[in-house]
Amino acid sequence: MSSFARTAIPAAAGIGFRIPHTRAFLDEWPAVPWLEVHAETFLAEGGLRLAILEELRNRYPLSIHGVGLSLGSAEGIDAAHLERVAALVERFEPGLVSEHVAWSVDGGVYFNDLLPLPYTEEALEILCANVDTVQDRLRRPILVENPSTYMAFNTSTMPEWQFMAEIARRTGCGILLDVNNIHVSAHNQAFNPGPYLDAIPLDRVQEIHLAGHTVKQVADASLLIDDHGDRVADPVWLLFDSALERLGPVPTLVEWDTNLPALPVLLAEAAKAQTRLTAVAARMSADAA
C-alpha cells in the first residue's frame, strides 16, 4: 500500500473529490491537504475509477465517506453492501471512515437519499446496533454525521444533539459535525443551533463538514435545502467559527456536489476554511503561551 496508508487526516481544510474534477487533478495535482471520496462512487470491480483512486491515494491522505450503508434502517445493514465497503476500506486504508445518521434502504429498495429518523429510543437502539455491525466488520471506529432535515417527527422524544451524543456514547464512534447541516436543520425545524454545539461531546468530533445550501421560498416561509451547490453561506461560517472556538483545529472538509464549479473555486472555498483553522490554532498557541 502507499505511503499514506492509514495516514491521519490533518487538522486542515480538505475537499471532497468529485469525478468531473479528475482531469484537473491529473493535470495539476493541486496542493490540498487531504481528500474525501464517496465510497459508493468507487465500488467498481475494476477500470479507471479504481485506478484514479489509487493515484489520489498515493498523493493525498484520504477519507472515505459512505452514503449508502443506511445506518438508520430498521431492517439492519445490508451485509453484501457492507462487504463491498469493507473491501474498499481494506484496499485503500483511509485515515477516516464516515457515514450518516439517516436511512436510505427499506424493503431492499435504495432511495438514493439520506432520509430522516425520529429521535426515539427505538431508533437510537437500531442505529447503534447498525453502527456496531459496521464497526465490527471494518474493525475500526467510524464517524457518524448529523443530518440536514426537512421534516421532524412528532414521535421524537429527544433533540437531535442528544441523539448524536448518545450514538457516540453507546457505540464508541466519532462524530462528523456538519455545521451546514446544523444551520439547515435549525432553520427548517425552527430550533436554536446554539445548544447543539454545547451539547455535542467535543472529544468525539473528529471532522467538520462545510457546504453550501439553497434557500427556497415556500408559502410564507423559507426552506433551506442542503444541495452542496454553492459557496458556504455566511451564517455557516459563523457557526464554523463557534465550533472551532470550542474544538480547536479539526480536519475540515468543503463539499460541493451540485452545480459543481471549476476546481479553483472549490479550492478557494477550502482556503477560506484554512484561514480560520490557522487563526484558531494561532490563538490557542498564544493562549497556551
Add this chain to the structure above:
Amino acid sequence: MLRDLQRTFHHALLTGDPEGLKAVVDMGPIPLADRFHVHANTFIGFLIDALAAAYPVTAKALGTSLFRAAAAAFVRHAPPAVPQLSAYGDGFGPFLAQSLRIRPYPQIVDLADLEWARMACYFAADARPVTVADLQGIEPSRYPALGFVQNPAVRLLRSRHGAWSVWHHVAELPDEPGPQDVPRPGAAEAILIFRTAGTVRMDRLTDADMVLTEQLFVGARLGDAAAAAFATDPAFDLQQALFAHLNRGTFARVLPPSPGAMV
C-alpha cells in the same frame, strides 16, 4: 415503530404522495408537501440524472423531455437495489421497449442495450489480456485445442437494428435529433465492446467473427469455434480476426488443451 414509518415513507416516495406521513410529521409554517418534495426530488431527480449519465446517447436520441419522462417511470418501476449508482440502469432498454411512445423506434431500444454493455465494460474487473506474445510460446499445431476465456471488460452484442451505426450517428450530432430524426432501423450488427486503458471502445464484427467469438466465450476450443465461423463464411480470415482480438484484449486467459484432446 421505525419499520412502519420507513414503510410509509417508502410508499410515499414511490407514489409521490406524502399523505401517509401527515400523522407523524410535525407541522409548522412550511407545508408538508414542500418538505417532502425535497426527498422526492432527490430520489427521482438524481436517479434520472444517473440514468442520463449511463445512457447519454439514448438520452440525446430521445430528447431531454421524453428521456426524463421515461427515466422517471423506470425509477418508479425498478428503483435501485444497491447504493452504487454505477450499477443502476440494468433493464432500461427492455423497459423502453414496453413504452408506447418509444416502441416505434426499436433502434433506440437497441442503442440503450449497447450503452448498458458499455457501462458494464467500464466498471468490470481488471484482467491482463492475452497478447500475441502469449501465443508465440505455444506450438501452432496445438492452437486448435486451445480455449480462450472472455476478458471481464468485454461484451458481445447482437443488435437487430444496427445500434453501432445509430450510436455513431447520434453521438456526432450537435443537437438532440428527436426520435423521429434518428436513423431508421438498420441491418443487424454484431458489436464487440471492450476496454483499452480504461476507455470503452467498440468494433463491428463480421458474422463469422461473431460466431467465432461467441463460441469461444461459451467455452468452445479454437478449432471448433473456427469451424463454426467457416460454416458461416468460407472466406473468413481466421488469422486476421484472431490477431484483431488479441490487439483489443478480448481474452483474459488461454486454456491449454484438455487432457486427452486430439490436437
